[in-house]
Every structure is written in structure tokens, then in C-alpha cells.
Amino acid sequence: VSGARRPTIHDVADRAGVSKSLVSLVLRGAPNVSDHRRAAVERAITELGYRPSAAARSLVQRRTATIGVLVADLHNPFFAEVYDGLRAHATSLGYRTLLGSGDQLSSQEEETVETMLELRVDGLVLLSPRVSPRVLRDAVQTTPVVIAGSNLRVPRVDTVSSDEAEGTALAVAHLVGLGHRRIAHIAGSSSRRDPRREGYEAAMRASGLGARVRVIIGDHNTDEGGYESMRELLSDRRPPTAVLANNDLAAVGALGALDEAGIRVPEDISLVGYDNSYLAGIRHIGLTSVNQPRLEMGRLTMAALHRRITGGGGRARHEVLRPDLVVRSTTAPP
Amino acid sequence: VSGARRPTIHDVADRAGVSKSLVSLVLRGAPNVSDHRRAAVERAITELGYRPSAAARSLVQRRTATIGVLVADLHNPFFAEVYDGLRAHATSLGYRTLLGSGDQLSSQEEETVETMLELRVDGLVLLSPRVSPRVLRDAVQTTPVVIAGSNLRVPRVDTVSSDEAEGTALAVAHLVGLGHRRIAHIAGSSSRRDPRREGYEAAMRASGLGARVRVIIGDHNTDEGGYESMRELLSDRRPPTAVLANNDLAAVGALGALDEAGIRVPEDISLVGYDNSYLAGIRHIGLTSVNQPRLEMGRLTMAALHRRITGGGGRARHEVLRPDLVVRSTTAPP
DNA sequence: CTGAAAGCGCTAACAA
DNA sequence: TTGTTAGCGCTTTCAG
Numbered sequence: 172v173s174g175a176r177r178p179t180i181h182d183v184a185d186r187a188g189v190s191k192s193l194v195s196l197v198l199r200g201a202p203n204v205s206d207h208r209r210a211a212v213e214r215a216i217t218e219l220g221y222r223p224s225a226a227a228r229s230l231v232q233r234r235t236a237t238i239g240v241l242v243a244d245l246h247n248p249f250f251a252e253v254y255d256g257l258r259a260h261a262t263s264l265g266y267r268t269l270l271g272s273g274d275q276l277s278s279q280e281e282e283t284v285e286t287m288l289e290l291r292v293d294g295l296v297l298l299s300p301r302v303s304p305r306v307l308r309d310a311v312q313t314t315p316v317v318i319a320g321s322n323l324r325v326p327r328v329d330t331v332s333s334d335e336a337e338g339t340a341l342a343v344a345h346l347v348g349l350g351h352r353r354i355a356h357i358a359g360s361s362s363r364r365d366p367r368r369e370g371y372e373a374a375m376r377a378s379g380l381g382a383r384v385r386v387i388i389g390d391h392n393t394d395e396g397g398y399e400s401m402r403e404l405l406s407d408r409r410p411p412t413a414v415l416a417n418n419d420l421a422a423v424g425a426l427g428a429l430d431e432a433g434i435r436v437p438e439d440i441s442l443v444g445y446d447n448s449y450l451a452g453i454r455h456i457g458l459t460s461v462n463q464p465r466l467e468m469g470r471l472t473m474a475a476l477h478r479r480i481t482g483g484g485g486r487a488r489h490e491v492l493r494p495d496l497v498v499r500s501t502t503a504p505p
Numbered sequence: 506v507s508g509a510r511r512p513t514i515h516d517v518a519d520r521a522g523v524s525k526s527l528v529s530l531v532l533r534g535a536p537n538v539s540d541h542r543r544a545a546v547e548r549a550i551t552e553l554g555y556r557p558s559a560a561a562r563s564l565v566q567r568r569t570a571t572i573g574v575l576v577a578d579l580h581n582p583f584f585a586e587v588y589d590g591l592r593a594h595a596t597s598l599g600y601r602t603l604l605g606s607g608d609q610l611s612s613q614e615e616e617t618v619e620t621m622l623e624l625r626v627d628g629l630v631l632l633s634p635r636v637s638p639r640v641l642r643d644a645v646q647t648t649p650v651v652i653a654g655s656n657l658r659v660p661r662v663d664t665v666s667s668d669e670a671e672g673t674a675l676a677v678a679h680l681v682g683l684g685h686r687r688i689a690h691i692a693g694s695s696s697r698r699d700p701r702r703e704g705y706e707a708a709m710r711a712s713g714l715g716a717r718v719r720v721i722i723g724d725h726n727t728d729e730g731g732y733e734s735m736r737e738l739l740s741d742r743r744p745p746t747a748v749l750a751n752n753d754l755a756a757v758g759a760l761g762a763l764d765e766a767g768i769r770v771p772e773d774i775s776l777v778g779y780d781n782s783y784l785a786g787i788r789h790i791g792l793t794s795v796n797q798p799r800l801e802m803g804r805l806t807m808a809a810l811h812r813r814i815t816g817g818g819g820r821a822r823h824e825v826l827r828p829d830l831v832v833r834s835t836t837a838p839p
Numbered sequence: 840c841t842g843a844a845a846g847c848g849c850t851a852a853c854a855a
Numbered sequence: 856t857t858g859t860t861a862g863c864g865c866t867t868t869c870a871g
Contacts, residue, residue, distance in 0.1 A: 427788025454761025561848035
């Protein structure tokens with residue numbers, strides 16, 4: 172590239188008139204180096220624009236002081252906030268973080284895992300991953316892995332997640348407390364095992380509303396999905412008086428359908444989102460939403476990973492945090 | 506970690522009963538290897554769970570086939586979309602991408618640049634960076650750098666950005682065409698050189714509305730900033746009939762202030778955002794907004810970087826893309 | 840306090 | 856077609 176070859180530790184040593192090992196000592200701030208030579212080395216480093224090679228270093232040290240963080244979807248603000256908590260703690264433990272995006276595709280995600288593994292990250296964090304169990308098990312063979320945002324059970328893989336059944340139960344309890352009985356749910360997954368949907372159904376039954384369960388099934392994680400689902404609910408013979416959406420984005424899409432139909436929120440229909448993302452907090456929206464302690468999730472994830480890296484083997488631990496409900500202005504008595 | 510030392514190419518060779526170089530050939534899919542040995546090597550690789558070390562490989566190859574992408578703020582969807590375009594093109598050129606977040610702090614950003622440089626990425630992309638010119642110049646010494654989303658002038662650093670003066674001019678022209686004359690601007694930066702603000706002012710003058718210029722200065726890139734700014738505008742003796750916000754988030758915040766004041770949009774006040782992020786497209790919001798061709802920006806950024814990496818030296822090139830206006834439902838005649 | 844030497848895991852000539 | 860050899864840039868004993 173820019174003209175010459177990159178300077179190596181050798182070049183620095185030559186220029187400072189010392190040996191390579193002396194430079195290495197200075198680099199790592201060893202105490203027993205004469206001031207005179209230290210200064211010479213530092214000057215050479217600056218003049219040359221020298222920067223140690225992470226590759227060479229990690230090759231001999233057998234560690235990289237780096238942890239890889241794989242986010243399923245860069246567009247989802249949920250991940251950005253978990254990452255904030257993670258990064259803060261990683262820094263305080265002396266790790267740098269490297270991010271990879273799965274672009275919502277399991278194939279991309281698996282490639283990114285592969286890249287991180289080849290880089291020999293000291294540990295790997297997967298945020299709501301979609302990688303196949305095979306790839307996951309394979310990764311665990313060589314590298315400590317912790318999963319956040321999902322409580323997948325994989326041998327030796329710790330998880331940090333929040334209790335989604337409890338989250339939906341909180342939302343249902345809030346709506347029931349306001350006097351709602353026809354409470355519908357817009358689901359975010361067509362899978363049979365969708366903890367939010369299951370939580371909703373269980374909570375409805377627990378409130379004696381088992382017969383009122385109404386779910387729109389599908390991958391309604393988007394604005395558009397929420398919009399379509401809400402329209403479908405509105406065409407019911409007796410539409411619900413309250414709707415619990417799988418996430419905030421779907422809730423906001425539902426809001427759009429209600430606008431369009433001239434239905435007032437919360438006077439005519441109450442609406443609850445999930446995730447308490449910044450969307451929910453926007454004043455024009457003011458969505459009541461179930462909150463997950465994202466920063467805390469990030470912190471605990473890093474703590475778990477650190478435990479594994481520093482020799483904590485043993486069975487997988489699964490930490491489950493408690494969600495809470497943030498009430499704003501989209502819920503009211505029917 | 507997981508028990509034993511990680512398998513090396515040596516272990517694979519031993520197990521397959523061949524030499525290291527043979528394994529290396531198989532790894533890279535060389536044509537002239539007997540089927541018999543190839544199969545043996547592949548079996549050994551699988552059995553051992555072997556994965557080549559990127560460090561060792563890049564040390565000898567003097568390239569990593571990796572480009573580092575530094576995003577200023579993981580929370581901003583603008584970056585995620587530029588990244589989508591970038592990644593797609595990077596993949597097609599045979600590069601992997603590694604992401605780093607600057608967490609909106611120049612200190613963090615500079616650390617992340619440092620990490621990428623130590624990793625010896627083949628090239629570096631900075632999305633709307635805040636790194637100091639010194640760090641930037643230093644990085645360019647050893648590694649090709651391209652900046653996207655900003656047209657900073659740094660020697661040998663290409664940029665890809667959109668014409669923000671034109672973007673704001675489009676918005677102002679749209680509003681003037683609808684009959685507005687009192688058009689205010691909520692700025693996103695207190696800096697004297699804010700291209701969006703400058704574009705707004707120039708467009709106002711060009712429409713003969715120089716005397717009507719009204720700017721709320723500040724870092725109003727957030728929901729809250731937009732809310733406060735809008736409240737300030739509403740307390741003017743003669744409030745504007747149209748408002749151009751620095752970005753969509755601020756526009757949505759402004760929408761909140763208007764809701765609260767019982768002012769209808771677009772009947773009483775028209776509102777235009779900037780970025781045409783997914784926020785603008787949400788049905789409940791339907792914000793008229795200036796669009797930047799983000800995917801294209803990503804693609805061109807990667808193309809420019811590739812040009813530099815493959816020996817294209819020379820002066821910095823600055824590509825400036827044309828924005829366009831997406832009209833939705835927050836603008837109407839006064 | 841400083842230097843010499845060995846080797847981390849891999850690739851790339853070069854031989855065979 | 857396959858094996859041997861010599862490093863890539865760095866850290867780390869071990870001597871001096």
C-alpha cells in the first residue's frame with residue numbers, strides 16, 4: 172500500500188539501536204528498562220508509525236484479548252443496547268470486542284462465527300443466534316461461547332435471557348386489571364415454541380380467559396407485519412379491546428392500522444408492545460411496553476464468558492432476568 | 506479451554522499421514538492433489554475439528570482478506586443500511602468484514618481504529634467518523650481508508666457521501682411549492698459547518714425567503730432534542746408553518762410536541778425529516794423525508810476501498826450522490 | 840538491565 | 856503429486 176512495507180519490531184529496534192526484545196519490553200511497559208533506552212525506543216516507534224501486529228502477537232501468546240460478538244441483526248436496537256452493556260464490562264475486564272453481523276441469515280451467521288473462530292477470539296457471544304446446533308457444538312469444542320437473548324440448551328454454553336413468559340404475563344395482568352377481557356396477541360414467530368405466545372396463552376388461562384385467546388400467527392416482527400395483523404383483528408366479528416404485540420415495531424405497525432381505521436388509542440383499543448425499545452419511548456408513540464434489562468443482560472453475558480475463559484468449566488448456567496412493564500399512553504380501561 | 510490444545514495443521518498432517526504442505530494445499534482447494542490423500546486430509550480435519558489460524562496465515566500472507574468497518578453509532582439505522590450495501594459488495598470481492606463500534610465517542614472510535622490496524626485489516630471503512638485528523642492521517646500511513654457519510658478532506662482518503670445541501674434544498678423547494686414561507690430548521694449540530702443547515706439557509710435565500718430563516722441550533726439528533734426544539738418554535742410570536750428537521754428522529758420528536766399542543770400535522774404544520782430511515786416509513790408516522798441512497802453508498806465505498814487496496818493510489822476521490830425527497834403524509838399546503 | 844535464540848501455526852518456493 | 860525448508864513478526868526463556 173502506502174509506499175513501503177509496514178515497520179516491524181525489528182525496524183524499531185534498529186532505529187533505536189537496541190534489540191528486538193528490548194522493544195518488546197518497552198511495548199508492554201516493563202519496569203526495568205533504563206529511561207534512556209525507553210525514550211529512544213518510544214521515539215523510534217512514533218517516527219516509524221509502528222504498530223505491533225496482533226497476528227504475530229497472538230500467535231505466540233495464544234490469546235487475543237478479544238471477544239467476538241455476533242449480532243443477529245444490526246437493524247434491531249435491542250442488540251445495540253445489550254452490546255452497550257457487554258462492551259462496558261468487556262473493557263473493564265481488559266478485552267476488546269469485535270462485532271459481526273448475521274444479517275438475519277443463518278448462513279451469514281455461521282460464516283461469521285467461522286471468521287471469529289479463525290481469528291481465535293478468546294470467547295464468543297451470540298445474541299439471539301440462529302446458527303444450527305451443529306455449528307454451535309462445533310464452536311464450543313474450541314472456544315467458550317455464551318448466548319444472550321435466548322435460552323437455548325447446548326452443552327457447556329451459558330445463556331442470559333429474560334423471562335418472556337413472565338413478560339407477557341405482566342402485560343396481560345395489566346390489561347386484565349384495566350378491565351379488558353378480549354385481549355389478542357400478534358405473534359412474532361410461527362414456531363410452535365414461541366415463549367411470548369406461550370406466556371400470553373398461559374396468562375390468559377390463568378385469568379380465566381382461556382376461551383378468549385386470539386393469536387395472529389406469523390413472523391410479525393416488522394411494522395408491516397403488525398399492520399396486517401391488526402387489520403385482520405379488526406375484521407373479526409368482535410374485535411379485541413386490547414392487543415399485545417410481539418415487539419414494539421409490530422405494535423407501531425398496528426398503531427398505523429388503527430389510525431387508518433379511525434380507531435382511537437387507548438380510548439377504543441389498548442396496545443402493548445414488547446422490548447421497550449427507544450421506539451416505545453418516542454413521544455408521538457408513547458407505547459406501553461414490556462422491558463428487558465438489556466444493559467444488565469450484556470453485563471452478565473460478559474461476566475459469564477469471562478468465567479468460562481478463565482477456566483470455569485462445568486455445566487451450562489442459565490441466567491434468567493425479570494422483565495418489567497413500562498406503562499405509557501397506549502393502555503387504558505376499555 | 507475445552508481440555509486440550511487446539512489442533513494445528515501439524516496434527517492434521519500427522520493424522521492423515523501426509524505433510525503439512527499437503528494439508529495446506531487441500532485447505533486452499535488446490536487442483537493437483539490425489540483424491541485419496543485429499544479425502545484422508547479432509548477426514549482428519551473433520552475428526553479433529555481443525556480450523557486454520559487466521560493469525561498464522563495472515564502473518565505469512567501479509568494480508569487478511571478482511572476489511573474493518575467502523576460505525577460511529579450502532580443505534581443509528583443509517584449505518585446498518587450503508588453496511589448492508591458494503592457487506593454485499595465486500596463479499597462479492599472476496600473480503601470478509603469485521604465491525605467495530607465507536608459508541609459515539611471519539612475516544613472509543615480511536616481505540617477501535619487502533620484495534621483494526623493491529624489486526625492488519627486490508628482496508629478500513631469509517632462511517633461518519635469522529636476520529637481526530639491526527640489519528641486518521643496516522644492510519645492512512647499503513648492502511649487504505651475510505652470514509653462514508655461525510656466528505657472530510659484528508660489526503661489519500663476517498664469519501665462517499667450524499668449532497669446534503671441538495672437534500673435540504675429539495676425539502677425547502679417542496680415546502681415552498683406547497684405555499685409555505687415560514688419554514689424553520691431544527692439543526693443537528695452546533696458546529697458552524699453543518700451542511701444541512703447551510704443548505705437550508707442557502708435554499709431559503711434562493712427562494713427569496715432569506716429574511717424568514719429560523720434555525721434552532723443544537724445537537725438535536727434525538728427524539729428529545731426534536732421535542733424541545735419544536736416547543737421552542739411553537740412559542741415564537743409567529744410560529745412556522747413548516748419545519749425541516751435535521752433527521753428523522755428529531756422530526757418524530759417534533760411530532761410529539763405537536764401532538765401535545767393539539768396541533769395537527771400536516772393541516773396546521775408541515776414536517777420534513779432527513780434520512781428516510783425506517784422510522785419515516787412507519788405507517789403511524791408517515792414522515793416526508795429526504796432520502797440518501799444508503800445501499801449505493803455502501804457499494805461505492807467498498808468499490809473505492811478495493812481500488813485503493815489493489816494499488817490504486819493517487820489523489821483522494823470524493824463521490825457525492827444525489828439525495829431525493831420521499832413525500833409521505835406530513836406535508837401539505839399551509 | 841539487555842541480547843540471542845527458539846518457536847507460535849502457517850504458506851510458498853523449491854526439490855524430489 | 857508430495858515433502859522440505861525458510862521465514863512471516865512477535866514474545867519469551869535463558870544467558871550474560
